[in-house]
Amino acid sequence: MSNYRLMGEESLKALAQVALGHSCAEQTEVGIQGGYWALTRFANSTIHQNMGSENVEMHVRAVFGKKVASASTNILSEEGIRALVDRVVEMARLQDPNPDFVSLPEPTEQPRFAEAFSQATAESAPEERAQAVKALVEESDKVDATAAGSLFLRTYERAVFNSLGVNTYFKGTAASLTTVVTGPDGGFGYASRTRSDVRDIDPRAVGKEAAERAYNSRNPVDLEPGEYETILMPYAVATMVGALGWAGVHALPYQENRSFMSGKLGQKIVSEKINIWDDALDPRTLISPYDREGVAKQRVDIIKDGVASAVLQSSYTAHREGKKSTGHASGSNLIMAAGDASVEDMIASTKRGVLVTRFHYTNLAHLMTVTLTGMTRDGTFLIEDGKIVGPVKNLRITQSVLEALSNVEMIGRDVVMEEGVSAPAIKVSKFRFSSATEF
Amino acid sequence: MLGSFDARSFCEKALDEAKARGAQYADIRIVNRDNEAIVLRTGKVEHLDRSSSNGFGVRVLVDGAWGFSSSPKFTIEDAMRVTDEAVRIARASAMVKRKDVKLAPAHVFEGKFISDFDIDPFDVALDEKIGLLRDADEALRQNDKIKLTDCSMRFWKFDQVFASSEGAYIEQTKVETGAGFSATAIEGSEVHTRSYPSSFGGDYAAAGYEFVESMNLVSHAEQTAKEAVELLSAPPCPNGDQTLILEGSMLALQVHESCGHPIELDRVFGTESSYAGTSFLTPEKLGSFKYGSENVNITADATLTHGLGGFAFDDEGVPGQCVDIVKDGIFTGYLTSRETASELGQKSMGSMRADGWNRIPLIRMTNINLMPGDWDIDELIADTPDGIYAAGIKSWSIDDKRLNFHFATEIAWEIKDGERGRVFKNPMYSGITPEFWGNCDAVCNDEQWRIWGVPNCGKGEPPQSAHVGHGVSPARFRSVRMEGAK
Numbered sequence: 001m002s003n004y005r006l007m008g009e010e011s012l013k014a015l016a017q018v019a020l021g022h023s024c025a026e027q028t029e030v031g032i033q034g035g036y037w038a039l040t041r042f043a044n045s046t047i048h049q050n051m052g053s054e055n056v057e058m059h060v061r062a063v064f065g066k067k068v069a070s071a072s073t074n075i076l077s078e079e080g081i082r083a084l085v086d087r088v089v090e091m092a093r094l095q096d097p098n099p100d101f102v103s104l105p106e107p108t109e110q111p112r113f114a115e116a117f118s119q120a121t122a123e124s125a126p127e128e129r130a131q132a133v134k135a136l137v138e139e140s141d142k143v144d145a146t147a148a149g150s151l152f153l154r155t156y157e158r159a160v161f162n163s164l165g166v167n168t169y170f171k172g173t174a175a176s177l178t179t180v181v182t183g184p185d186g187g188f189g190y191a192s193r194t195r196s197d198v199r200d201i202d203p204r205a206v207g208k209e210a211a212e213r214a215y216n217s218r219n220p221v222d223l224e225p226g227e228y229e230t231i232l233m234p235y236a237v238a239t240m241v242g243a244l245g246w247a248g249v250h251a252l253p254y255q256e257n258r259s260f261m262s263g264k265l266g267q268k269i270v271s272e273k274i275n276i277w278d279d280a281l282d283p284r285t286l287i288s289p290y291d292r293e294g295v296a297k298q299r300v301d302i303i304k305d306g307v308a309s310a311v312l313q314s315s316y317t318a319h320r321e322g323k324k325s326t327g328h329a330s331g332s333n334l335i336m337a338a339g340d341a342s343v344e345d346m347i348a349s350t351k352r353g354v355l356v357t358r359f360h361y362t363n364l365a366h367l368m369t370v371t372l373t374g375m376t377r378d379g380t381f382l383i384e385d386g387k388i389v390g391p392v393k394n395l396r397i398t399q400s401v402l403e404a405l406s407n408v409e410m411i412g413r414d415v416v417m418e419e420g421v422s423a424p425a426i427k428v429s430k431f432r433f434s435s436a437t438e439f
Numbered sequence: 440m441l442g443s444f445d446a447r448s449f450c451e452k453a454l455d456e457a458k459a460r461g462a463q464y465a466d467i468r469i470v471n472r473d474n475e476a477i478v479l480r481t482g483k484v485e486h487l488d489r490s491s492s493n494g495f496g497v498r499v500l501v502d503g504a505w506g507f508s509s510s511p512k513f514t515i516e517d518a519m520r521v522t523d524e525a526v527r528i529a530r531a532s533a534m535v536k537r538k539d540v541k542l543a544p545a546h547v548f549e550g551k552f553i554s555d556f557d558i559d560p561f562d563v564a565l566d567e568k569i570g571l572l573r574d575a576d577e578a579l580r581q582n583d584k585i586k587l588t589d590c591s592m593r594f595w596k597f598d599q600v601f602a603s604s605e606g607a608y609i610e611q612t613k614v615e616t617g618a619g620f621s622a623t624a625i626e627g628s629e630v631h632t633r634s635y636p637s638s639f640g641g642d643y644a645a646a647g648y649e650f651v652e653s654m655n656l657v658s659h660a661e662q663t664a665k666e667a668v669e670l671l672s673a674p675p676c677p678n679g680d681q682t683l684i685l686e687g688s689m690l691a692l693q694v695h696e697s698c699g700h701p702i703e704l705d706r707v708f709g710t711e712s713s714y715a716g717t718s719f720l721t722p723e724k725l726g727s728f729k730y731g732s733e734n735v736n737i738t739a740d741a742t743l744t745h746g747l748g749g750f751a752f753d754d755e756g757v758p759g760q761c762v763d764i765v766k767d768g769i770f771t772g773y774l775t776s777r778e779t780a781s782e783l784g785q786k787s788m789g790s791m792r793a794d795g796w797n798r799i800p801l802i803r804m805t806n807i808n809l810m811p812g813d814w815d816i817d818e819l820i821a822d823t824p825d826g827i828y829a830a831g832i833k834s835w836s837i838d839d840k841r842l843n844f845h846f847a848t849e850i851a852w853e854i855k856d857g858e859r860g861r862v863f864k865n866p867m868y869s870g871i872t873p874e875f876w877g878n879c880d881a882v883c884n885d886e887q888w889r890i891w892g893v894p895n896c897g898k899g900e901p902p903q904s905a906h907v908g909h910g911v912s913p914a915r916f917r918s919v920r921m922e923g924a925k
Contacts, residue, residue, distance in 0.1 A: 040532075041900060043710040047532040051507040052524055053797040055494065072490040074511045091487055094565045096573070098483040126506075126531035134535050148713035150900045180713040256481075256587050258623065258630050360716065363834040365847045365867055366924045368628050373845045373867075375838040396836075396843055396869070398922075435869055435920075437843035438719075 009169040012159040025062035035156035040129040043148035066097035102319035111296040114289035118197035121173035122155040132203040139207030140181045143215040149179030160294030168294040181210040189213025190378035213379040217391035229353030230431035234416035237423040247370045251317035264308040270405035272306035275337035285333040297327035336423040339411025346427040348386040355381040370401040395433040450602035453518040460526040464500040466603040470796035478591045479572040494796035503539025504532035509797040543781040552751035554613040556647030560594035578660030587623035607756035617643030624667040631670035637688035638832040643892030676866035676923030682826030683919040691891035691909035697872040699807040701841035704779035716839025730770040731876030736810040737765040746806035746908035747892030754800035757789035794903035808910035812882030821857040845869040865924035883912035
């Protein structure tokens, strides 16, 4: 049985034509996305949740002058599409004008390259997913631990058409394998991989990485909260860079003066060692060549050599500033540049410090300083005199990301993708741990 | 739901197919969800959206393991195909298991239920809804230091059928409504927001448009804007251990994070351990662990008529119930499913819910309530010589066993000699769950008790967002660690 259930470009175009042909709005946009996903979740070394789902949804935006409304449905019979268009046209007519709205986007040039489809991912069978989980679990068995996690496969297609001539189609696949291995003596270990092709993920390697970390973190001891030299593994750095994303790398919060970038363009905001950009075509991220308006995504340098450089624009925010959309009406693909250090170099150069694998349940306690609070999780270690001396119980961080990135001393040479953000490990001269917990 | 579509026959065919393929148990849910969102930001309707999603999901238990598959296609062939795939997925699950899934017995129900509402919000004219938000927005921006506003309404209607291989057949319709606003004052690097009635777009209930009308949005705009502006020049909340009185919406989130999540029995058994985490409330603590002071009484109540977390039946066909979670400070109960309840030799108390047709049900909060005490709020403040009164949700974080938490609130007031005084900005408080609830020395009475709706409770992979409720009245906590960002 195949999981490959994409309708294809021509079928999506035919559906869109029904909507565009039926609309009497001055401008009309039709977005269609569909596909199949399969998720195998496991815990206590048992598959406890195992799912598959297919769906296709149509989203229509209707424009009369500066009056805009949108609606969506997954009832894609001709009757269903006409009803959707009738509804959104009526809503747009009753809508108040938005003086900042100018137009739907015009067609843009094709992106330079975009390939993110794997037949192997699309056709992966339930038994293959179970086999992958079984292999991972066997690695955790070797350290008398249990494994939890998920294998999530997505096969998708997205098309955007509008009455100004936008006509885009893209299909892709994504596979993510994530695990937390729990040992009998209070040890936890995390590992994760995300790739387009499921064959590029070795479940045994993921299981081994997490199992080793769980073994090494058994019997953690208390550590007094305070400021420490800190090594942050790529999983943790990805969360910090992601926090910059929530806090305002898009133009809307920037324009509304509630972003850490507001009024700072051209100014140094972090260490000159730091370079962060958005590039949806970089193979180290999940490739996504168009935004939801069908605009080709551009690479945008957000922080260049420590200086605030630019923000991400949709057609709406770009029109407000008389600029062009960068293709960021939806999504971001943040990447932080690698350095030349190894984690071993970082440990060897640390007199007394902490190594953090990842964070749990982070949130912004203060927006303008991008102050992040959250807990360490799944492998936190004390370093003394250039060596890891042992695991410590989890600590709460309350730390400005901008301040941490200003105190960067070393940057790792390997970039890891985590939750859509690609980042290397870093070492910072000081990092604030505000309180402790019991495990 | 779908014109002349025969839902009962569709369900029966899928369930018969599941049994023929070897399922020990099977259920099917058909769900039609409509929602409407109107967001007016700083004088402009930026978002006006109506969406609907229809589909069905089949869950089967085969060889002691679960499988699930779902589709929006409603032909009998699709019902067969999806059911067959669910069975195949379940057999694959059985390749990696340590023990068989067992379900606690449950009564089998048939029936039809419609939630209580007066005015269908989807029938209210769009210009009336936009007009009300515009009036609130204009009232907020009377204050020229308010640079941003966010005024919104959201409505949902769920039509759902649940049928099981045991013979259950339940049809439910539920209408939910929410509205509110926030005002943001900006001056230099100072950015401060106040919300009404709560963050997350306001307050929500299992009710119709009458709930929006009851909020009197416009009449609360002036005070909300004034408080946001006051924060621009306020000193930071002082650091150190303080007596803290929490207002309702913030206390509702405190209950949510430090009680609602750790009593989910699937989480306790580790099924969320790689994602949202586990729980410190392990089974050996049931009936003896001192969760809080004797003032702390917490229930899980799906029967509260307008609570956002209420329902007639959960997504396993188990009736909504009210159970004690914490009684006189002692931990006494969990949120359970048929699978997890069987591990404790119990029956399910009915808390399994799925976020739509293409998600599997998980244990979700119903209405988790801190029951009222005896105090009048004015008497409580008068009884506090030195303390902090904090209100409004700003940020939240808690560790993966739900022990070490950290919350930031929108605003705080100093309490000095029993009176509420100057405003503090950027208040944050933190603690360890049982210590914090152990230091609860007063809970306000039922006159101040109300149910808050939370429409964005996240759990599971792929993420599922549940609509839950929390009944609370303000309460006082001693020796709370406070901080104030500059």
